[in-house]
Amino acid sequence: MPSLAERSLAVFPAGSNGEFNLPPGLTLVIDRGEGCRLWDTRGREFLDFTMGWGSSLVGHARPEVTEAVTRQAALGANFAYVTENALLLAEEIVRLSPACERLRFCASGTEATMYCQRLARAFTGRPKILKFEGAYHGANEVGVTSLFPRELKPFPEPDPSSAGIGPLVEDLVLVAPFNDLATTRAIVEANAGVIAGVIVEPLQRCTPPVDGFLEGLRDLARDHGALLLFDEVVTGFRLAYGGAQEYYGVVPDLVAYGKALGGGYPIGAFGGHAGIMDMVREDRLGSESYVWMASTLGGNPISTAAARAALGVFAGAGTYEHLHRLGRYLRDGLRRVLDGRGETAQVIGDGPLAQVVFSDLPVRDYRSTRRGDAARGRAMMLGLVERGVFLNPMGTKLYLSVAHDEAVCDAFLDRFDDTLAALA
Numbered sequence: 001m002p003s004l005a006e007r008s009l010a011v012f013p014a015g016s017n018g019e020f021n022l023p024p025g026l027t028l029v030i031d032r033g034e035g036c037r038l039w040d041t042r043g044r045e046f047l048d049f050t051m052g053w054g055s056s057l058v059g060h061a062r063p064e065v066t067e068a069v070t071r072q073a074a075l076g077a078n079f080a081y082v083t084e085n086a087l088l089l090a091e092e093i094v095r096l097s098p099a100c101e102r103l104r105f106c107a108s109g110t111e112a113t114m115y116c117q118r119l120a121r122a123f124t125g126r127p128k129i130l131k132f133e134g135a136y137h138g139a140n141e142v143g144v145t146s147l148f149p150r151e152l153k154p155f156p157e158p159d160p161s162s163a164g165i166g167p168l169v170e171d172l173v174l175v176a177p178f179n180d181l182a183t184t185r186a187i188v189e190a191n192a193g194v195i196a197g198v199i200v201e202p203l204q205r206c207t208p209p210v211d212g213f214l215e216g217l218r219d220l221a222r223d224h225g226a227l228l229l230f231d232e233v234v235t236g237f238r239l240a241y242g243g244a245q246e247y248y249g250v251v252p253d254l255v256a257y258g259k260a261l262g263g264g265y266p267i268g269a270f271g272g273h274a275g276i277m278d279m280v281r282e283d284r285l286g287s288e289s290y291v292w293m294a295s296t297l298g299g300n301p302i303s304t305a306a307a308r309a310a311l312g313v314f315a316g317a318g319t320y321e322h323l324h325r326l327g328r329y330l331r332d333g334l335r336r337v338l339d340g341r342g343e344t345a346q347v348i349g350d351g352p353l354a355q356v357v358f359s360d361l362p363v364r365d366y367r368s369t370r371r372g373d374a375a376r377g378r379a380m381m382l383g384l385v386e387r388g389v390f391l392n393p394m395g396t397k398l399y400l401s402v403a404h405d406e407a408v409c410d411a412f413l414d415r416f417d418d419t420l421a422a423l424a
Helices: 004-011 063-073 084-096 109-124 168-172 181-190 213-223 243-248 274-280 301-314 319-340 366-370 374-386 406-423
Strands: 030-034 037-040 045-048 102-106 128-132 173-176 195-200 227-231 254-257 268-272 346-348 353-357
Touching: 045 406, 063 301, 084 102, 084 268, 084 301, 102 109, 102 274, 109 128, 109 195, 109 227, 109 254, 109 268, 109 274, 128 181, 168 173, 173 181, 181 195, 181 213, 195 213, 213 227, 227 243, 243 254, 268 274, 301 319, 319 346, 319 353, 319 406, 353 374, 374 406
Parallel strands: 128 173, 128 195, 195 227, 227 254
Antiparallel strands: 030 037, 037 045, 102 268, 254 268, 346 353
């Protein structure tokens, strides 16, 4: 009789729903989660440092979220229309987000960033989106363009990063280096009049923006009639209750949310000022100022009930002090272990996020990350999985949550040290 892991490998490409690509000996099937721990179907316990790719910032099976979802499930799962949960959640997002006067819900961050791009093109009447090399903006075509470029092309030439991306993207996407305002400015000035929007992860993967970079993008977009789009799918509610807008003090024209907003449940949202957002009004159908947008599961009452409960947790006293303190504790611990083992590596991140890059050079953009030893990074991650740490072995992020504490980080760091010793 094949095991559940073997059956998973038989029906899922590489045995997962994307990216994990664990070797057969490490492939597992998860049974349950609680707080920052997981158990697989064989009863093995794992410390979770991926947390549903950051979607479970409140922790797994958080009681407030579970209770809210259970109450709503008995009243109906989806009506494809506004419910009280959706309305109250939307009002709170508009209150906390300076970019949002109006918003709409969708089912994922991928949809949210896609709609932001569509609105930017429609509002400006321009065709092109500028993004930053190595940034992920969801599984839409622009989102994966130049995510993992097969070759480092001269800027602003895009690389598809995925088969199946149509050639049209090459004509509609410009690519710039993150944290390089001078190069970005030169690209924008050379393409004046055709750039609809500049889309950016304010914290790109785990690479923080250098001083003045986001402010420079804000000025650059405004000066050239383009919209600034913040992809806050990761940073939203993670760096501060008001997200990257609050944390970095820069306000975009459009903002996309997902992941942590849902408290572990699927959700997406996007918003901006009324003059932009009203382009999705259906009474404009047939006019040049109409942008099609609809989502069957967007704003469903179960996801919005979970999100409201999650926001209640995030708004609690000391939440962000805890998350930032813990992030510093983990990054400092990683640095200490690496130094103790004589490893040449960079530790990057901000807030409750961390990443190790095996490189002797500082990391400030995708190309400096790429210069790191990716094979060693993957071996390290797989070694951690072997030692009972659940994470994505692609190695782009370690996610902390409200449920983590210093003791869990210490346990992780002990296993990290053991892993490095085995790699020596």
